[in-house]
Amino acid sequence: MGWLVSLGLAWVLSFSMVCSVSGIGANWGTQASHPLPPATVVRMLRENGIQKVKLFDADYGALKALGRTGIEVMVGIPNDMLASFAGSVKAAERWVSKNVSTHITSSNVNIRYVAVGNEPFLKTYNDSFITTTYPALQNVQSALIRAGLSSQVKVTVPLNADVYASSTGLPSGGDFRADIQQLMIQIVKFLSDNGGSFTVNIYPFISLYTDANFPVEYAFFDGNASPIVDGSATYYNMFDANYDTLVWALQKNGFGNLAIIVGEIGWPTDGDRNANLVYAQRFNQGFMSHISGGKGTPMRPGPIDAYLFSLIDEDAKSIEPGNFERHWGIFGYDGKPKYLFNLGTTNSNGLIPARGVNYLEPKWCLLKPSANLTGDQMAPSVSYACSRGDCTSLGYGTSCGNLDAEGNISYAFNSYYQINNQLDSACKFSGLSMITRTNPSVGTCRFNTMIQPYYGSAGRLHGYLGNVFGPSLSLIVLLLMIL
Numbered sequence: 001m002g003w004l005v006s007l008g009l010a011w012v013l014s015f016s017m018v019c020s021v022s023g024i025g026a027n028w029g030t031q032a033s034h035p036l037p038p039a040t041v042v043r044m045l046r047e048n049g050i051q052k053v054k055l056f057d058a059d060y061g062a063l064k065a066l067g068r069t070g071i072e073v074m075v076g077i078p079n080d081m082l083a084s085f086a087g088s089v090k091a092a093e094r095w096v097s098k099n100v101s102t103h104i105t106s107s108n109v110n111i112r113y114v115a116v117g118n119e120p121f122l123k124t125y126n127d128s129f130i131t132t133t134y135p136a137l138q139n140v141q142s143a144l145i146r147a148g149l150s151s152q153v154k155v156t157v158p159l160n161a162d163v164y165a166s167s168t169g170l171p172s173g174g175d176f177r178a179d180i181q182q183l184m185i186q187i188v189k190f191l192s193d194n195g196g197s198f199t200v201n202i203y204p205f206i207s208l209y210t211d212a213n214f215p216v217e218y219a220f221f222d223g224n225a226s227p228i229v230d231g232s233a234t235y236y237n238m239f240d241a242n243y244d245t246l247v248w249a250l251q252k253n254g255f256g257n258l259a260i261i262v263g264e265i266g267w268p269t270d271g272d273r274n275a276n277l278v279y280a281q282r283f284n285q286g287f288m289s290h291i292s293g294g295k296g297t298p299m300r301p302g303p304i305d306a307y308l309f310s311l312i313d314e315d316a317k318s319i320e321p322g323n324f325e326r327h328w329g330i331f332g333y334d335g336k337p338k339y340l341f342n343l344g345t346t347n348s349n350g351l352i353p354a355r356g357v358n359y360l361e362p363k364w365c366l367l368k369p370s371a372n373l374t375g376d377q378m379a380p381s382v383s384y385a386c387s388r389g390d391c392t393s394l395g396y397g398t399s400c401g402n403l404d405a406e407g408n409i410s411y412a413f414n415s416y417y418q419i420n421n422q423l424d425s426a427c428k429f430s431g432l433s434m435i436t437r438t439n440p441s442v443g444t445c446r447f448n449t450m451i452q453p454y455y456g457s458a459g460r461l462h463g464y465l466g467n468v469f470g471p472s473l474s475l476i477v478l479l480l481m482i483l
Helices: 038-047 060-065 079-087 089-107 133-146 178-193 204-210 238-252 277-291 378-388 405-419 473-482
Strands: 025-028 052-055 072-077 110-116 154-156 158-160 164-166 174-176 198-201 228-230 233-235 260-265 305-308 364-367 433-436
Touching: 025 038, 038 060, 052 305, 060 089, 072 079, 072 089, 079 089, 079 133, 089 110, 089 133, 110 133, 133 154, 133 178, 164 238, 174 178, 174 238, 198 238, 204 238, 233 238, 238 260, 277 305, 364 405, 378 405
Parallel strands: 025 052, 025 305, 052 072, 072 110, 110 154, 158 198, 198 260, 260 305
Antiparallel strands: 164 174, 228 233, 364 433
16 A cells, blocks of 8 residues: 555653543553552553553453553454454353353453454465454344343454555545455454444554655655655655544444544564664654644544553564564563653653562673684574574674674573573573673673563463573574674
């Protein structure tokens, strides 16, 4: 659909915005080696005035912690469950009973939406969920009706902005993607008939990442880009243009009044030359300023319902889309704000960090100064550490991009060591490594110490992932080339 209609996210302007923006939501993902305890996250949500949260699955600990807080919850059904629900209304009823009804009645969780799937029509999925998404949506709705919850809890399907496109390069040329147009009309009609909303994820960063010709300034909200004129409408940023492309698509198919939710919008802070603190702060703050007055877009005036992506960094996410995938959070892995950011929801001039976070000891695993960089064990040791740790902050334009060969190796060793809870056995590496109590962080490159693991409600240890991290081949190659 081109750069005009693939777009972005964000955040707040200044202290004067306090209380001018209400109801901003956040995506709370839990694909982390050491997730913060749910109670800690929920307290952080409340102290920052975040009134809505979107979950990607029905995590029991997260839902229980959200009980009696009044925070609105969108609970997700992963794509790998769609086939089961599409084929059995009983399966949908069991899921709704366990993950919606129980939490509402026993813990007073304010569940308002069930998200059926997550971007199921992405082209990269090769039509894997084309035949199951709509039947699953229907059966989940039937389950909510049977549970007596359909007036309180609405269904939706979070969709990537690639489900619509513009034939002209302008918002007014918007329509649903040709290969799924009839399916999209069925889904949109079903949402409309049942009081649901169209949920769309909009990412200007991805356009910048994938298109070298993307006009950078158009991703932001400063008004520095050359505007796009579409009839009587003028577009000064990509978000408005993308959003209105969807509005046109809905209008052309007879659903011009269907409510829209921006399910994900944000900017990563590491893992790519355009993923950095400066751009993330600029984008997110600009987004919040942009939507603060409730002006809306040229085609859809009024308040915009949005969930920031994301709340916290997740060091166990797949990096198949890019190394930036683990760095979308406005908070770091430990609940510390990454940059000055005012949501406009509290009297604070910035984000309020998580409280009561406990860290492991201040010690790090590094390369021995005497180690032979060209020895036979060096390359496999680095490969092993990176494939089971997180080396996404290494590489051109990243926060640790200025490290030398020794620094890259030390970073890899320390990542593996921290993820494995600083076990002595996790800093062996064929005699190439050593443990130090001197912090090796330098400049923008942080050598983290991990937070302490915790036991979930079922007694399961959170904080040791063993071999669940897939290989980061691009980074391994990078490291080996540097040697």
